[in-house]
Amino acid sequence: MKHQFELKLILFLLTLTWSAGCGTQEAGSVASQTEQGAQAPASELPAASEATEVDVVAEAQSFPVTVKDYQGRDVTLAKQPRRIISLLPSHTETLFALGAGEQMVGCTSLCNYPPETEELKQIALANPGSISLEALVELQPDLIVTGGDYHRQLAAQLETLKIPVLALESQSVADIEKAMLGIGQATGHSRQGQKLIARLKEEIAGVQKQIKPFQKEERPKVFYRVWDQPLMTAGPHSFIGELITLAGGENVFADVEPAYPQVSEETLILRNPDVIVLPRMKAGPSDAREVLEKLRQRPGWSDMTAVKEGRVYLIEDDVISRPGPRVVQGLQKLAQALYPEAFSYP
Numbered sequence: 001m002k003h004q005f006e007l008k009l010i011l012f013l014l015t016l017t018w019s020a021g022c023g024t025q026e027a028g029s030v031a032s033q034t035e036q037g038a039q040a041p042a043s044e045l046p047a048a049s050e051a052t053e054v055d056v057v058a059e060a061q062s063f064p065v066t067v068k069d070y071q072g073r074d075v076t077l078a079k080q081p082r083r084i085i086s087l088l089p090s091h092t093e094t095l096f097a098l099g100a101g102e103q104m105v106g107c108t109s110l111c112n113y114p115p116e117t118e119e120l121k122q123i124a125l126a127n128p129g130s131i132s133l134e135a136l137v138e139l140q141p142d143l144i145v146t147g148g149d150y151h152r153q154l155a156a157q158l159e160t161l162k163i164p165v166l167a168l169e170s171q172s173v174a175d176i177e178k179a180m181l182g183i184g185q186a187t188g189h190s191r192q193g194q195k196l197i198a199r200l201k202e203e204i205a206g207v208q209k210q211i212k213p214f215q216k217e218e219r220p221k222v223f224y225r226v227w228d229q230p231l232m233t234a235g236p237h238s239f240i241g242e243l244i245t246l247a248g249g250e251n252v253f254a255d256v257e258p259a260y261p262q263v264s265e266e267t268l269i270l271r272n273p274d275v276i277v278l279p280r281m282k283a284g285p286s287d288a289r290e291v292l293e294k295l296r297q298r299p300g301w302s303d304m305t306a307v308k309e310g311r312v313y314l315i316e317d318d319v320i321s322r323p324g325p326r327v328v329q330g331l332q333k334l335a336q337a338l339y340p341e342a343f344s345y346p
Contacts, residue, residue: 062188063080064076067186070168071148071155075186077186080187083140083141085106085107085136085144086144086145087147088145089108093325095187096116096117099192105120105139105140108124123135123136137161143165144158144164144165144166146165146168147167147168166183168182170239173200175323176200179324180196180200196325204331207331208246211247211248211335214339214341219248220249220275221273222249222273223268223275231264231268232260232263235254235256237258243334247334247335249338265298265300278312278315279316288313313333315330315333315334
């Protein structure tokens with residue numbers, strides 16, 4: 001049992017840390033479901049804009065090209081890659097958003113967006129231990145896009161086989177932009193990368209503009225529950241912690257150093273969040289009311305403002321934990337949870 005728990009926790013943190021996440025359910029809020037009239041359920045909120053493909057014009061003439069990756073290495077590609085493998089769902093989404101999807105031949109089993117990923121060869125889960133070096137080589141890749149430290153050993157093995165590896169890790173919005181730019185340059189879509197970044201900035205600014213008239217000096221205090229047992233949250237140095245700030249919230253654990261620390265229930269209760277947000281996992285509850293009832297039964301939790309007022313929200317884990325082109329959807333869902341009055345309904 002302990003082994004199974006550890007495996008589940010590791011896989012979840014992997015999906016979180018590397019923007020993996022695989023569920024595709026809509027967000028839901030207890031507050032909106034229990035209060036009649038004024039607020040529509042979050043699942044009925046206007047959908048955040050989908051990341052759409054930008055104009056696709058390959059820039060094969062720009063090769064050879066050298067890209068500096070997360071590990072500070074200069075990765076040189078003599079010609080435009082035509083057989084790309086992505087080992088992170090966020091990178092896979094970026095590749096498709098850039099128009100490089102047709103250059104891909106493989107991805108992980110967690111890469112579930114866009115639907116075209118179903119046509120790719122699925123190598124394995126995202127964790128390196130499940131990836132077969134032989135399976136990668138059989139696809140004859142001319143570029144493999146990986147994560148950072150977690151894939152370091154695998155990347156070293158691939159380099160001995162003379163397979164170009166571009167390692168990129170996204171733990172912030174700035175990192176996402178770097179990944180878009182780096183992948184764009186490496187695949188012959190640098191202009192699309194610049195356009196994607198410009199659109200990302202514009203959409204983030206749009207969400208912030210929408211909530212600005214409703215913001216008060218005292219921002220809503222937010223607790224983001226990463227995992228239940230042990231209780232874990234997203235710190236300010238995590239990608240999700242940054243989204244909380246961008247959405248106009250105050251992380252109740254803004255003083256912690258680790259990206260995803262374990263925290264005590266006693267401290268959480270004392271810090272009394274106004275809003276609690278959880279990722280909606282495939283294997284977890286799909287109804288926010290069910291989650292709220294369980295939280296009310298836990299000692300001390302019913303005293304927290306968020307639980308008293310029913311401001312407990314589920315957001316699909318794909319968009320809240322995957323730092324790729326759809327990051328704005330996660331940001332908008334958070335903003336809707338924090339400032340429901342800023343979003344109008346038909």
